[in-house]
Amino acid sequence: MGVSGVKQIYDLGYNPCMQTSAEGDAQPVHRPTSIKDIARIANVSSSTVSRALQSSPLISRETAERIQGIAKQCGYRASAIARGLVTQKTKTIGVVVTTIADPFVSEVVSGIEDYGNEHGYSVFLANSNADPEREAKVVHSFSERRVEGIVVTSSRVGALYLPLLSEMRVPIVLVNNQHPGEFVNSVLIENVKASAEVTNHLIQLGHRRIAYLGDRFGYQSDVERFAGYRDALGRAGIPFLPELVVHGDGKCEGGMAGVDTLIALPQPPTAIFCYNDMTAFGALRQLHLRKIKVPEDISVVGFDDLFIASYMQPPLTTLRQPCRLMGRLAMESLLKLISGENSSQVINVPAELIVRESTAPPRAR
Amino acid sequence: MGVSGVKQIYDLGYNPCMQTSAEGDAQPVHRPTSIKDIARIANVSSSTVSRALQSSPLISRETAERIQGIAKQCGYRASAIARGLVTQKTKTIGVVVTTIADPFVSEVVSGIEDYGNEHGYSVFLANSNADPEREAKVVHSFSERRVEGIVVTSSRVGALYLPLLSEMRVPIVLVNNQHPGEFVNSVLIENVKASAEVTNHLIQLGHRRIAYLGDRFGYQSDVERFAGYRDALGRAGIPFLPELVVHGDGKCEGGMAGVDTLIALPQPPTAIFCYNDMTAFGALRQLHLRKIKVPEDISVVGFDDLFIASYMQPPLTTLRQPCRLMGRLAMESLLKLISGENSSQVINVPAELIVRESTAPPRAR
DNA sequence: GTGAGTTATGCAAACGTGTGAGAAAATCTC
DNA sequence: GAGATTTTCTCACACGTTTGCATAACTCAC
Numbered sequence: 001m002g003v004s005g006v007k008q009i010y011d012l013g014y015n016p017c018m019q020t021s022a023e024g025d026a027q028p029v030h031r032p033t034s035i036k037d038i039a040r041i042a043n044v045s046s047s048t049v050s051r052a053l054q055s056s057p058l059i060s061r062e063t064a065e066r067i068q069g070i071a072k073q074c075g076y077r078a079s080a081i082a083r084g085l086v087t088q089k090t091k092t093i094g095v096v097v098t099t100i101a102d103p104f105v106s107e108v109v110s111g112i113e114d115y116g117n118e119h120g121y122s123v124f125l126a127n128s129n130a131d132p133e134r135e136a137k138v139v140h141s142f143s144e145r146r147v148e149g150i151v152v153t154s155s156r157v158g159a160l161y162l163p164l165l166s167e168m169r170v171p172i173v174l175v176n177n178q179h180p181g182e183f184v185n186s187v188l189i190e191n192v193k194a195s196a197e198v199t200n201h202l203i204q205l206g207h208r209r210i211a212y213l214g215d216r217f218g219y220q221s222d223v224e225r226f227a228g229y230r231d232a233l234g235r236a237g238i239p240f241l242p243e244l245v246v247h248g249d250g251k252c253e254g255g256m257a258g259v260d261t262l263i264a265l266p267q268p269p270t271a272i273f274c275y276n277d278m279t280a281f282g283a284l285r286q287l288h289l290r291k292i293k294v295p296e297d298i299s300v301v302g303f304d305d306l307f308i309a310s311y312m313q314p315p316l317t318t319l320r321q322p323c324r325l326m327g328r329l330a331m332e333s334l335l336k337l338i339s340g341e342n343s344s345q346v347i348n349v350p351a352e353l354i355v356r357e358s359t360a361p362p363r364a365r
Numbered sequence: 366m367g368v369s370g371v372k373q374i375y376d377l378g379y380n381p382c383m384q385t386s387a388e389g390d391a392q393p394v395h396r397p398t399s400i401k402d403i404a405r406i407a408n409v410s411s412s413t414v415s416r417a418l419q420s421s422p423l424i425s426r427e428t429a430e431r432i433q434g435i436a437k438q439c440g441y442r443a444s445a446i447a448r449g450l451v452t453q454k455t456k457t458i459g460v461v462v463t464t465i466a467d468p469f470v471s472e473v474v475s476g477i478e479d480y481g482n483e484h485g486y487s488v489f490l491a492n493s494n495a496d497p498e499r500e501a502k503v504v505h506s507f508s509e510r511r512v513e514g515i516v517v518t519s520s521r522v523g524a525l526y527l528p529l530l531s532e533m534r535v536p537i538v539l540v541n542n543q544h545p546g547e548f549v550n551s552v553l554i555e556n557v558k559a560s561a562e563v564t565n566h567l568i569q570l571g572h573r574r575i576a577y578l579g580d581r582f583g584y585q586s587d588v589e590r591f592a593g594y595r596d597a598l599g600r601a602g603i604p605f606l607p608e609l610v611v612h613g614d615g616k617c618e619g620g621m622a623g624v625d626t627l628i629a630l631p632q633p634p635t636a637i638f639c640y641n642d643m644t645a646f647g648a649l650r651q652l653h654l655r656k657i658k659v660p661e662d663i664s665v666v667g668f669d670d671l672f673i674a675s676y677m678q679p680p681l682t683t684l685r686q687p688c689r690l691m692g693r694l695a696m697e698s699l700l701k702l703i704s705g706e707n708s709s710q711v712i713n714v715p716a717e718l719i720v721r722e723s724t725a726p727p728r729a730r
Numbered sequence: 731g732t733g734a735g736t737t738a739t740g741c742a743a744a745c746g747t748g749t750g751a752g753a754a755a756a757t758c759t760c
Numbered sequence: 761g762a763g764a765t766t767t768t769c770t771c772a773c774a775c776g777t778t779t780g781c782a783t784a785a786c787t788c789a790c
Contacts, residue, residue, distance in 0.1 A: 102471075
């Protein structure tokens, strides 16, 4: 066969069906079958139908089954809208992310959606594109839709959520919040511990001139990762050299630029600890362009363990964030809050050091 | 400063406020302020409030402004639920994806959400994990939530949507549908043309033994990309050799395995056209492990142009799919269908050949 | 001052579901 | 067979909006 074979063409468009309504006039809107329709068919009241579909013990088994049969035959779908209005429970939550196109974020969201789905919750997704104004707008929209809770990942405007609490009275869980200040309901990676661990890894390999290639200045996880780096240096008795700290942008481009700054130093570092994998990818690329060999000439480590890290050349030594798990934990915490458990908590998730081939002892002088 | 500094602790938990209701009994549920509340405060009827908030011309400017002021002061948020019930418009759409953790998918979703957001639509996101049963369940849930439309990306169960149309009467747009058969409302990458183009690129470089490392057998885009490859070979008068075609899984692992099969051939290929970038990443890795140099010994091309493709070693020659744009186009098409334009259409999006450093003329024999 | 026309507001009925209270029917108890 | 109890179903209201229609207030011409 091939592409030139005969193709089936299905029309999945919405052809508004022009039904003639009871009043005899053309009725362009299509109403899905409601609980009243089946009530009429089954010759019972609508409340009986409602209860039958919930298999309420108040209804005899046979009528319940009869009604369920009719409902199925009519392709009846209960309106979650109407139900939400009366029960005041929408079974929806909102997820606001900087951008879903970020691999770290999409993994987290995947975990959130999975766990939510298992518990009957649907998720609204919205990108803020790191724009505080849009973030506010998005949360406003969630609020109107009466979501029962909100998860925010990597927000840079965490403080925004303070006034929102009193307005909305909706539980909020933050994942890797980037705003200084610690919120009670959040899932956080153990940045300090993890970056101390990876710095120690480099120290044990024999490195003394270890650079830190950070994110934009002031973001919380950057601050924490830097703190861990500096702690580890201090503990090992290695002097901290400010010139070995440069700031990128959390993306490949920042990694490339940062590397150029570092290798231009009179005494370049023998190892670079990058804020995240993306930065490390940029660093690896730039080092290759400058004909500097990794790990022979210089060691590089990242942070995140994006799936692609093990396919880089060389495969990247990095700290694994269990993104998916973090998403699940956030959702689990949120559902607890929704169900009324006043279990305000900060969940600290450990990162795991994954040693691959981008780190090695420094070249002997 | 540092991590040991004093931290502010904000409590974002939901502390159900125990208001004493009018009946004098404890009322654990918190009701957000409704239109009636402001009606009472403003000393007007609720319909006036409703109209004032929509800035209807039926209301005098001064009362409208007065009411709007009160509403803002009360932190009033109109219930989209109640509005949806009466207007029969929810301003929501559903997006079902195999998994949001796939970089291609998340880019598409990003485009969908952007365009939707610009037009006041919120998006429900659901992973199907390529499980037809779950996909059906998810669509059922969307149906109950009365979404106005659905976008499905990379579905492998496209045929499932046929019966759904008649049940739900909701417009559906498919992006890169993987099921054979062409749907009227879909956004498709021009697979045949693009893969012929990249095959020609390899042929022009002088390659004659060009391998195709595909996805699982039978997926639509695999079929089409293979067709383009074969067409190009035929047009150039190069005999098609079945042994140069192997199937992977669309992921890195499949690329690694596929490469091993190909290089074990008595006459290995001098170039490999991979079904997608992920497959190509796996291929690059495996070739490196086998000490085969790219592009000197063998050329490799991918398909997708994931952001990371340009950071691979060597940077990958590939076909760029404008994922984000495709998402926007899908959403645009969907909104047209929702608004009643019976513009059933197939949108074909061209892929762009991006030549980087993983392709070169074959080594002279 | 009366009627017509305009403007601003209120009334009430929907939308589709859930649910407490009550009514009818069936069953049991003595 | 009358009352008590249990089972099964219906009535009616609520949820928070929107919106057609009625109505009240005001303006204006005569």
